[in-house]
Amino acid sequence: MADRRLQVFHAVAKHGSFTRAAEHLFMTQPAVTFQIKQLEEHFNTRLLERGHGHISLTPTGELVLAYAERILGLSDELESRVSELTDELSGAINIGTSTTIAAYWLPRLLESFKRRFPRVVPRVVVGNSQLTEDRVAARDLDIGLIEIVSDQPAVERFSAAQDDLLVICAPTHPLAQATLLKAEDLIEHPFITRDPGNAIRELAEQFFEAAGVPMTEINICAELGSLATVKHLAAEGMGYAIASRAAILRDLREGKLVGIPLEPRLFTPLEVIIPRDKFRSRLITTFAEHACAELTEMAATVAERASEQGLG
Known part of the structure; x- marks a missing residue:
C-alpha cells in the first residue's frame, strides 16, 4: 500500500546498490533506476550521489530515508492488522534459509503452509546460515531457518529439532x-x-x-x-x-x-529465527510456529528412516 517509489528508495539506500536492491525487490535494475528518478523529480532534488560503483545519500536523501522507514513500517503494520481482522492470512513473507534446509527441509514445509494459506507468497533467499542470521538481525528478512544456534541479541530463536x-x-x-x-x-x-x-x-x-x-x-x-x-x-x-x-x-x-x-x-541444530524487536505480524508468528512443528515432525521421520537403514 505504501508508495512504490519509497519502497525502492529504501531498498537502494539500505543495500547501497541498485543491483542488490533490484535482486531484493525482484525487479530489473532499469525499473529500480526509473523509480528513483521519479522520486527525485517529485521532490525536485537529488537524493542519491552516484560514483565509482558506490552510492551515498545526500542530506535530503537522509531525511527522506528516515521518513520512508516510518511510513513503510506503518504500512506493513496496517496491512497485517487488516488481514488479522478479516481472519485470512495473505501477503508476502521474506524467508532466509541455509542451503541444506532449502534443499531437504523447506519444500515440504512450504507445501504444507501453502495448502493452509494459499494467499501467502513466500519469498525465499538461500545462503549459508551465518549470512541468513545476519540478514534477519538486520531486518532484511522476516524469518530465517538456520543450522547454528544464534547468539545475536537482535534475533529471537526457536529450537525446532x-x-x-x-x-x-x-x-x-x-x-x-x-x-x-x-x-x-x-x-x-x-x-x-x-x-x-x-x-x-x-x-x-x-x-x-x-x-x-x-x-x-x-x-x-x-x-x-x-x-x-x-x-x-x-x-x-x-x-x-x-x-x-x-x-x-x-x-x-x-x-x-x-x-x-x-x-x-x-x-x-535446526533453528527458526526472527528479528527480536520488529513488529511481528500474525503471518510471521504463524509461519514460525508452523516451521517449528514441521521441522520437528520431519526430523522424527528422518530418524526413523535412518534407523531402518542402520543409522539410527
Missing part, C-alpha cells in the same frame, strides 16, 4: 567399513569441507578442535558452497565430507555414498 552429522564417502573409500569415526581416524584422509560461514563447516571444526586436532593438521582438499558438489566429489572417491543425515538418505539408499556416525556424536 536437530539432525545427525555423518562422515560421508564412497563405498570404496578406506573409511567406508568403519562403524564409528573419531577425529584422529580422519587426519590422514583428504577432507571436502564447506564454504566459510556454513554451519556444518563450523561444527566440523569444533569437532576436531574438541578432540585436540588443530585444523592445520586436517588435509583439506576442497572448500565448496554446494552440497550437491560435496556429495558428488565424495561419491567419486575424492575424499570424505561431513553432511546432515537428512541430506544423504537417498544417496545411501542408492548405494552412492556410505554414512558413518562420528564419535562423539555430532548434531546440527
